[in-house]
Amino acid sequence: MSKADPGTIGQYLLACLYQGGVEHIFGVPGDYVLGFYGLMAKGPVRHIGTTREDTAAFAADGYARCRGMGALAVTYGVGALNTVNAIAGAYAESSPVVVISGAPGVREQRDDPLIHHRFGPFRFQREIFERITCAAVVLDDPVIAFRQVERALAAARQHCKPVYIEIPADQVMAPGYPMPREIPETPSSDDSALAEAVAEAAELLGHAVSPVVLAGVELHRRGLQDALVGLVEQARLPVAATLTGKSVFAERHPAYLGVYEGAMSTENARYLVEQSDLLLMLGVTLNDVDTGIYTARLDPQRIVRAAQNEVVIRHHRYPRVLLADFVAALARSVKARGEAFPAPAAPQPWDFPAPDRPMTIARLVERLDRALAPDMIVVCDVGDCLFAAADLRVHERSEFLASAFYTSMGFAVPAALGAQVARPDHRALILVGDGAFQMTGTELSTHARLGLAPIVVVFDNRGYNTERFILDGAFNDIADWRFHRLGEVFGPMQGYEAPDETAFESALSEALANRSMPSLINVRLPPGDASIAMKRLAGHLQSRVKGEG
């Protein structure tokens, strides 16, 4: 693609994605997008076929969280509309996923024909995606198509949100029209506001007796993990994370207190955060999950809160102060506090596995915590396993992926596919409930096909256990699957059934040693078992279902 030959619209889209770090595109082919697939097969971007479109979208989401951008390519109607939930999740969770949808050709659409996969006026699909993306474009005019592509991808990057790009079948090979490249406006801080905010925050920090940092998901989305470490080590501050921000701070770091989530937190984390005389909230979103369904007790009088584009100290605001600038400048302004961080405590000896002891979630999570290796990415589904996993301490930054705010069941297995493709040097540890696994777990077939070797731990309590704590009924029971035998259907995959600790220990050792195929451990949990955090949460949810909320 030179000035003389600008290339086609499809080529340009693929080139821009590749330059943006997207080396793999997930998806299921279909006739309106086949031309694009044919083009992709000739270039460096690799197609990763999934069994369904929603799982392709979850995979692209996992990929985006590891690489800064992910993409999927699907056909019109039946393909794209299958991704609506997963893309809404990427929007809610701030993950920059590019949805490429084929469509009937421009010439084909002209007479408004009744053609297959059609469900209404052709524009309806774009209108649906406009509600779950930060930009939605249809490349039906070659003269402006290059510009549309650039702006859509820039929007995805800037807002950390999904975008929608529809490419009619007859436009894939249409020559584009080169235009001046847009220089995207880089957001910047108001220098005076920044200086004043930093000075005030540093002053407050200097006088505080028990300051604590609460780290949120925006730090991850803006790539500020290192900046956070810089600030924390400079000022010697303890750090808690929100549930959606989990793993934004290295969890084996001596400064780490654990996850703060209101009444669901550990006693220690809750006490230190809520009693702190200066809580420095960085990139925290105040949603119901992160606040333990609004059970957080945080006093604005003692809070300095930096969001993406403003700093709030007590009851006054500094607009146009960027999170990145604030964290960096504050690190330069603060003085180190008294003591250095203590050396991490050596792990205590432990009696796992105890003979004849049935598995419980609490002991399962502690065992997994000890098994975590630096090359692992933990990908966690929704429900019990998410609440329990708050206590896992992952090693490096960015190693815990979950749909912790949007809480869509079925996220983990396909998102782990994307994460592993994005970071082939890492191995996924997938935590997933039985209900969620029944939704998307067969995507493990693709892990197996690609020679990936995730370890899947199924929290099997034969139903929607979180809901049982809110309102129980037969509707919360589900079919009893022998998950560990799925390898019979689409192996290679090694499966294990673990009703007790001895069986689990043996399965886990084998799984850790087996790097040639997926391993699945079906942990049969006793009825009524749950994480403590979940029991606390359920009490609060109950009152809401009853209409008391």
Next chain:
Amino acid sequence: MSKADPGTIGQYLLACLYQGGVEHIFGVPGDYVLGFYGLMAKGPVRHIGTTREDTAAFAADGYARCRGMGALAVTYGVGALNTVNAIAGAYAESSPVVVISGAPGVREQRDDPLIHHRFGPFRFQREIFERITCAAVVLDDPVIAFRQVERALAAARQHCKPVYIEIPADQVMAPGYPMPREIPETPSSDDSALAEAVAEAAELLGHAVSPVVLAGVELHRRGLQDALVGLVEQARLPVAATLTGKSVFAERHPAYLGVYEGAMSTENARYLVEQSDLLLMLGVTLNDVDTGIYTARLDPQRIVRAAQNEVVIRHHRYPRVLLADFVAALARSVKARGEAFPAPAAPQPWDFPAPDRPMTIARLVERLDRALAPDMIVVCDVGDCLFAAADLRVHERSEFLASAFYTSMGFAVPAALGAQVARPDHRALILVGDGAFQMTGTELSTHARLGLAPIVVVFDNRGYNTERFILDGAFNDIADWRFHRLGEVFGPMQGYEAPDETAFESALSEALANRSMPSLINVRLPPGDASIAMKRLAGHLQSRVKGEG
């Protein structure tokens, strides 16, 4: 619910559905809809739990096609948005499915909080469903809620389309406000136009030498199958059906010619339809599938076409003539033609199974045709199996269900669940490709759980075979599943692998005899095998992908 106690909004919704023939509601519970589930558990409407929400919607679609209305209940966001594709399909295919979505309570929404499952302004979900339903209401005002429910259900019935009813969690038990019941306006024909149109059509029929009826899907949706039989037997006319209208006319009837679909038709059907000097098109939609991707050669000069609300004869229109009135009045006006229908030919003896003969689609379909029993419903997925199934002759009316126009892969297994729940006296024969089965086939788990005994025939060619004929590439290959071993995971289910005719015959006999659990026959097809209709279609699609269309 008396005048003194009008009952709650949730009670009223359930009562209206039950009165409308909805005795089962499909779905997955979630916290925003749990109150509704709790209420349902106390009444006569039964909940049928599925593994996912999209399959619940397909099941409700299958149920609606058998019962006149179907319903599902899901939670906000993660639940409802997972059904968008299936509901768009129900819209495209004219199936009256009621989507009941929970939502955060009205009081909970008031302060616009960031709560889980949220992806944007709360109204966005309704705005998405407005594009794929014929009515979308939010029951957030008890004073008008009863009226909203009535009108939404009336719209579903009148337009044969899905509707969306959102019920905030705190409104389920809110007392409603009784209002005068709406008397829905019954559409009626313009009597003079009707009389004139019928007279002209009867006159043309009287002079025609080779008249043929082409029967379409609208006859099914409006319940006019018996009326069609009346007309055909009165006038002694031969009948072809469109692919989407397949089975609207009893296919073992001596008058039946087979499916007409342009260049994809059998020679006989194509000749008789295209050479007819008077083609009477009843309830036919002229989409790309029904016209064999616009290869139909039909001369408007020789056509009388009755749609839902108008009759077109050659180039002039009679507006406000209802299809039902036209068919009934025409039956009264026409005279019987010469000969009575011939007695159906006795089936020819046949050499199936031939020893050591690999299975092919053509022989598979012929074998299935002979196995069809009057108590079977054929539910067919998309691709090869759909094109091949055009040659199956089902017995009774309404026994062939498919997403033949919207062509969403993954329809068959869950839709068959709905059909069997709706008609427990029938048994489903499910035809499905390997790609489609990987999308939703694990919903067979629910068939097994309910003690249903469908026979599933997997057309296994290890990939998206329809697409291979359009544009081949590695992207059309999929993982090789041992589908017949799925019973290991969620049985009871009997599985068979059938690479050749002997194995298939043995499996089919066992499956026909086994009425206590699902049977699955994995038919391993040789590479390159395809139905003749598909080969013809692929040629036409090819030119479109290449942008020549």
